[in-house]
Amino acid sequence: xxxxxxxxxxxxxxxxxxxxxxxxxxxxxxxxxxxxxxxxxxxxxxxxxxxxxxxxxxxxxxxxxxxxxxxxxxxxxxxxxxxxxxxxxxxxxxxxxxxxxx
Amino acid sequence: xxxxxxxxxxxxxxxxxxxxxxxxxxxxxxxxxxxxxxxxxxxxxxxxxxxxxxxxxxxxxxxxxxxxxxxxxxxxxxxxxxxxxxxxxxxxxxxxxxxxxxxxxxxxxxxxxxxxxxxxxxxxxxxxxxxxxxxxxxxxxxxxxxxxxxxxxxxxxxxxx
Numbered sequence: 001x002x003x004x005x006x007x008x009x010x011x012x013x014x015x016x017x018x019x020x021x022x023x024x025x026x027x028x029x030x031x032x033x034x035x036x037x038x039x040x041x042x043x044x045x046x047x048x049x050x051x052x053x054x055x056x057x058x059x060x061x062x063x064x065x066x067x068x069x070x071x072x073x074x075x076x077x078x079x080x081x082x083x084x085x086x087x088x089x090x091x092x093x094x095x096x097x098x099x100x101x102x
Numbered sequence: 103x104x105x106x107x108x109x110x111x112x113x114x115x116x117x118x119x120x121x122x123x124x125x126x127x128x129x130x131x132x133x134x135x136x137x138x139x140x141x142x143x144x145x146x147x148x149x150x151x152x153x154x155x156x157x158x159x160x161x162x163x164x165x166x167x168x169x170x171x172x173x174x175x176x177x178x179x180x181x182x183x184x185x186x187x188x189x190x191x192x193x194x195x196x197x198x199x200x201x202x203x204x205x206x207x208x209x210x211x212x213x214x215x216x217x218x219x220x221x222x223x224x225x226x227x228x229x230x231x232x233x234x235x236x237x238x239x240x241x242x243x244x245x246x247x248x249x250x251x252x253x254x255x256x257x258x259x260x261x262x263x
Contacts, residue, residue, distance in 0.1 A: 080119070
């Protein structure tokens with residue numbers, strides 16, 4: 001549950017920073033969690049190469065890397081196709097089993 | 103279609119596929135426990151898989167290669183971490199050279215496959231987490247393209263338009 005919520009927050013942060021640069025404190029104001037927690041999510045996204053940060057005075061400004069997001073997203077979409085093929089083959093293989101009496 | 107859910111996580115590069123099969127959990131498990139069945143489902147028709155060693159147990163390995171349309175071979179292996187028959191198993195999916203030595207230090211993906219009884223059949227959940235963007239790229243560089251399913255996707259799009 002916590003993990004799922006964490007993912008949802010990161011997706012939301014990513015959506016915001018892809019739309020434009022935001023300070024980390026402005027981002028944090030959107031969520032019902034500590035500044036440190038939001039900072040941690042930002043760090044995960046930064047480590048994944050999806051977001052970049054720069055400093056302006058005391059502020060940290062975060063923006064999304066559109067190209068990186070697009071490339072990871074399209075790679076996962078391609079992998080999804082590979083998986084769909086594999087699932088279809090499993091389904092076919094199971095269908096060739098001798099039918100068992102009810 | 104048996105695929106019931108798909109989840110892409112961009113930040114940790116993971117893909118989750120949930121599928122429902124009309125067969126008992128033990129039957130679905132046998133696909134992974136039997137190298138001849140595993141070969142049938144692992145690679146697409148353009149890149150059939152050949153399993154050369156198969157030990158589905160903690161510390162064991164499953165060695166395979168896929169053969170491309172030009173006869174090119176793509177060896178890889180699973181480094182099995184945990185097995186809870188018939189409910190789940192966890193492995194690291196690695197690229198290998200022709201002698202099945204690890205090609206790169208890092209595994210391509212950490213995979214968790216789990217199977218649970220669901221409405222008289224089996225609900226399978228496949229989670230693959232790619233360690234790096236490069237690993238993700240390398241998998242796709244094999245040119246493993248699911249022709250048929252791509253075509254199906256295009257048909258779906260046409261129908262939705």
